Amino acid sequence: QIFKWILLNNPLKAAVLPAAGETFSTTLCAELNNTRWQEYRQQRVRVEVQYLLLTRRNPDCAQKFDQDSVGKPTSYFNTSRPTKVIIHGFSALGRKPSWVTDLAQALLGAQDANVVVVDWIYGASFAYNLVVENYKEVALQISVLVNQLQKHGCRLESFHLIGVSLGAHVAGFVGTMFEGKIGRITGLDPAGPMFKGADTSDRLDPTDALFVDAIHTDSDHFGISIPVGHVDFFLNGGMDQTGCARSRFASIFLLFPVYGYVICDHMRALHVYMSALNGTCQLTGIPCASYEDFLKGSCVDCGVFKGRCPAIGLQEKSGIATSPVPQQQKVFLLTTSSAPFCAHHILLTLEVSPLDKSAEVEVTLTTWIVHTSQMYLHLKLYTFSTVYRTVLAHPVALCQIDSIRLRNTGARLYRQGDIHVKSVCVSELPLRRLAPLCVNDIDIRRGVPWSHDFVQVCGTS
Ligand SMILES: *[C@@H]1O[C@H](CO)[C@@H](O)[C@H](O)[C@H]1NC(C)=O
Ligand SMILES: *[C@@H]1O[C@H](CO)[C@@H](O)[C@H](O)[C@H]1NC(C)=O
Numbered sequence: 348q349i350f351k352w353i354l355l356n357n358p359l360k361a362a363v364l365p366a367a368g369e370t371f372s373t374t375l376c377a378e379l380n381n382t383r384w385q386e387y388r389q390q391r392v393r394v395e396v397q398y399l400l401l402t403r404r405n406p407d408c409a410q411k412f413d414q415d416s417v418g419k420p421t422s423y424f425n426t427s428r429p430t431k432v433i434i435h436g437f438s439a440l441g442r443k444p445s446w447v448t449d450l451a452q453a454l455l456g457a458q459d460a461n462v463v464v465v466d467w468i469y470g471a472s473f474a475y476n477l478v479v480e481n482y483k484e485v486a487l488q489i490s491v492l493v494n495q496l497q498k499h500g501c502r503l504e505s506f507h508l509i510g511v512s513l514g515a516h517v518a519g520f521v522g523t524m525f526e527g528k529i530g531r532i533t534g535l536d537p538a539g540p541m542f543k544g545a546d547t548s549d550r551l552d553p554t555d556a557l558f559v560d561a562i563h564t565d566s567d568h569f570g571i572s573i574p575v576g577h578v579d580f581f582l583n584g585g586m587d588q589t590g591c592a593r594s595r596f597a598s599i600f601l602l603f604p605v606y607g608y609v610i611c612d613h614m615r616a617l618h619v620y621m622s623a624l625n626g627t628c629q630l631t632g633i634p635c636a637s638y639e640d641f642l643k644g645s646c647v648d649c650g651v652f653k654g655r656c657p658a659i660g661l662q663e664k665s666g667i668a669t670s671p672v673p674q675q676q677k678v679f680l681l682t683t684s685s686a687p688f689c690a691h692h693i694l695l696t697l698e699v700s701p702l703d704k705s706a707e708v709e710v711t712l713t714t715w716i717v718h719t720s721q722m723y724l725h726l727k728l729y730t731f732s733t734v735y736r737t738v739l740a741h742p743v744a745l746c747q748i749d750s751i752r753l754r755n756t757g758a759r760l761y762r763q764g765d766i767h768v769k770s771v772c773v774s775e776l777p778l779r780r781l782a783p784l785c786v787n788d789i790d791i792r793r794g795v796p797w798s799h800d801f802v803q804v805c806g807t808s
């Protein structure tokens with residue numbers, strides 16, 4: 348009865364499998380499962396794993412998948428194509444992850460592949476510490492599947508496991524069982540609690556696959572703060588993401604006060620990854636020892652990668668051409684607060700004549716492209732230093748910045764008179780051979796903003 352009802356009401360959601368010369372067969376789209384606390388308590392901890400398959404032939408209607416489906420004419424699995432395996436993480440409320448189809452479709456948009464979704468919601472819900480006990484069991488089951496697929500002709504290098512949060516460590520453990528011969532593992536904000544101090548065999552690490560990349564967005568709460576791959580992208584420093592509300596006042600209206608914004612930071616890695624797969628713009632990182640150094644403008648290019656900066660997405664080895672591939676290389680990038688998240692990294696260098704009191708200047712970079720867009724920055728100036736460097740995120744490229752304005756905003760607070768600016772320069776990271784845009788010899792008076800228009804055209808390269 349229910350079967351009929353669903354078919355009648357969701358005609359688009361029924362997968363029709365039209366293999367040439369065969370009779371048509373109709374099946375329901377497979378779905379991820381939900382679990383409820385009640386159910387969970389009655390049945391104790393169960394690690395039940397089911398697999399769903401999405402391909403370009405069925406991007407909207409998942410097919411149930413297991414080792415016996417391979418090779419059957421009704422299965423959309425194609426052993427000569429690469430296989431992406433999506434592994435979700437912990438679910439506090441036992442709800443199925445809502446982003447799975449979006450990620451699968453973004454992957455299919457970027458590559459003609461088999462996308463296998465691992466559904467282990469029964470083992471992944473409610474108590475985090477118990478879930479952590481389950482993750483190896485899930486990994487074991489996945490490795491049985493991978494083994495089977497290998498027997499059907501899939502090459503180990505053609506597997507790419509994409510793990511979200513705890514799923515990243517599941518992927519890592521699968522990788523350990525194949526002695527690092529799996530093609531690639533991508534960790535999207537790999538889980539931190541109970542893993543940071545763990546042995547490398549118990550967590551994701553660079554030996555788990557031929558290439559391991561990770562995106563870090565919440566390393567102060569749910570994410571891991573240490574590098575776990577060959578290349579580790581730390582977004583906005585890897586802890587707090589722009590656009591994720593952090594107001595205490597706002598959070599008292601939420602059921603789970605801390606959860607609200609923390610989960611926003613944690614899930615940002617996934618959203619940025621999907622956006623990168625969309626390919627609207629490049630999300631490239633710059634190698635640096637720490638976020639502080641990066642913000643201070645101490646790291647300005649990708650020399651360690653022979654000039655090619657690693658990019659988030661499906662590019663082979665994240666675009667790194669140097670060999671051997673480095674390990675645990677931290678790279679940093681700033682993002683905007685919403686999709687597609689790409690920002691241009693503008694390096695601002697300000698040199699002033701020595702000051703007799705502390706001061707503050709406000710720097711504004713304005714563009715009139717599309718719609719007026721501005722970037723403000725407040726720079727605190729001290730008596731003991733005359734050169735200030737800082738990296739900021741701007742929505743447009745340097746060549747599209749139309750004006751710069753400086754304002755002496757600290758005059759009242761610091762009683763600093765005029766500030767003499769020897770030079771103010773802007774350039775875009777990674778630094779190329781182009782000379783920075785500079786203006787020299789400026790006096791910024793109290794209450795009188797100074798501004799300068801740039802006349803420039805964007806080159807074609
Ligand atoms: C999960 O849901 C599918 C239907 O979508 C069902 O066939 C299967 O039995 C469920 N798994 C468990 C463990 O209940
Ligand atoms: C499987 O993939 C290969 C390589 O992309 C392609 O040539 C072949 O036609 C595919 N087979 C089916 C049944 O789609």
Ligand SMILES: *[C@@H]1O[C@H](CO)[C@@H](O)[C@H](O)[C@H]1NC(C)=O
Binds near residue numbers: 621622625686687
């Ligand atoms: C990907 O691009 C499409 C349009 O090309 C857009 O509708 C979708 O929201 C984008 N997804 C993400 C995650 O940016």
